[in-house]
Amino acid sequence: MLGDLLQVSKRTIVYTGAGMSTESGLPDFRSAKTGMWETEDPAKVASTTALNEQFEQFLQFYKQRVIAAKETGPHAGHEILAKWEKQGLINGIITQNVDGFHTMAGSKNVMELHGTLRNVHCETCGKVYDNERYAHDEFYCDCGGKLRPSVVLFGEMLPEEAFIQSVFESERADLFIVLGSSLTVTPANQFPLIAKEQGAKLVIVNMEPTEMDRYADLVINERKIGEVLNEADKAVKNK
Ligand code: APR
Numbered sequence: 001m002l003g004d005l006l007q008v009s010k011r012t013i014v015y016t017g018a019g020m021s022t023e024s025g026l027p028d029f030r031s032a033k034t035g036m037w038e039t040e041d042p043a044k045v046a047s048t049t050a051l052n053e054q055f056e057q058f059l060q061f062y063k064q065r066v067i068a069a070k071e072t073g074p075h076a077g078h079e080i081l082a083k084w085e086k087q088g089l090i091n092g093i094i095t096q097n098v099d100g101f102h103t104m105a106g107s108k109n110v111m112e113l114h115g116t117l118r119n120v121h122c123e124t125c126g127k128v129y130d131n132e133r134y135a136h137d138e139f140y141c142d143c144g145g146k147l148r149p150s151v152v153l154f155g156e157m158l159p160e161e162a163f164i165q166s167v168f169e170s171e172r173a174d175l176f177i178v179l180g181s182s183l184t185v186t187p188a189n190q191f192p193l194i195a196k197e198q199g200a201k202l203v204i205v206n207m208e209p210t211e212m213d214r215y216a217d218l219v220i221n222e223r224k225i226g227e228v229l230n231e232a233d234k235a236v237k238n239k
Helices: 002-008 048-053 055-071 076-086 160-172 188-197 225-237
Strands: 012-016 092-095 110-112 115-122 128-130 147-151 175-179 201-205 218-220
Touching: 002 175, 002 201, 002 218, 002 225, 012 188, 048 055, 055 115, 055 147, 076 092, 076 225, 092 160, 110 160, 160 188, 175 188, 188 201
Parallel strands: 012 092, 012 175, 092 110, 175 201, 201 218
Antiparallel strands: 115 128, 115 147
16 A cells, blocks of 8 residues: 555655654654653753753763664664665655664755754854764863754754744645654654645654544554565555
8 A cells, every 4th residue: 555655655754753763773752652752841851941051961861872873773764764865765754863874874855854963063153063072071062062963953943944844844845744653842843744735645654643644645654664664665566
């Protein structure tokens, strides 16, 4: 079914959340028991308030995420998406993920709605460094300012270019495939609706049901994304 939709679609956009990277070994945020927000309070570790007033907790949270992302990498599902882009089966990926795995797997048209963990930048002068600094406990800029990951913190605006490009792509898609997102965080969760409203078919692949399943043409719950992508890849290959 997903393979059939891919095959006939003229312009397919994939939209990924943290569930895309759990099979690489990175936890997501809201899965019961394993999600990061089960044990951490995002307001205390991932917000502008945390950066400004609880820098120690902020650093501990992001240092371990930087190290965890460096210790793993894209899985076969990321590689299938990169291959599909080369084959012209998909036209781009809108991602909420900050691990950089889509780009590392070879995907080209990747819109990083929530920024990236791959770099850190100075909160004072804006100078950008590789995230290696965090791995070596170097948390301050040469200018003395605080270094923070180039991710969107709670309380910050989304990067304008990625946002505008994501609207543009969502408005043009005739197939919009969500992979591994609870679709609970605005404004990132608006893109499936933008696509649906202008006539796209909406597919949601997510272990648990989401609030947006009622708008979807196809919902695949209780299945791992890696397996679903592998199966769809075999289906399109055999066409
Ligand atoms: N296969 C299929 N679904 C999966 C898998 C998997 N292997 N692993 C996890 N999931 C599903 C979970 O059931 C969950 O509903 O992925 C979803 C991930 O949802 P969240 O943890 O809420 O992650 P996400 O939707 O990306 O969060 C959005 O919230 O905290 C902020 O900035 C953060 O970008 C993040 C945003």
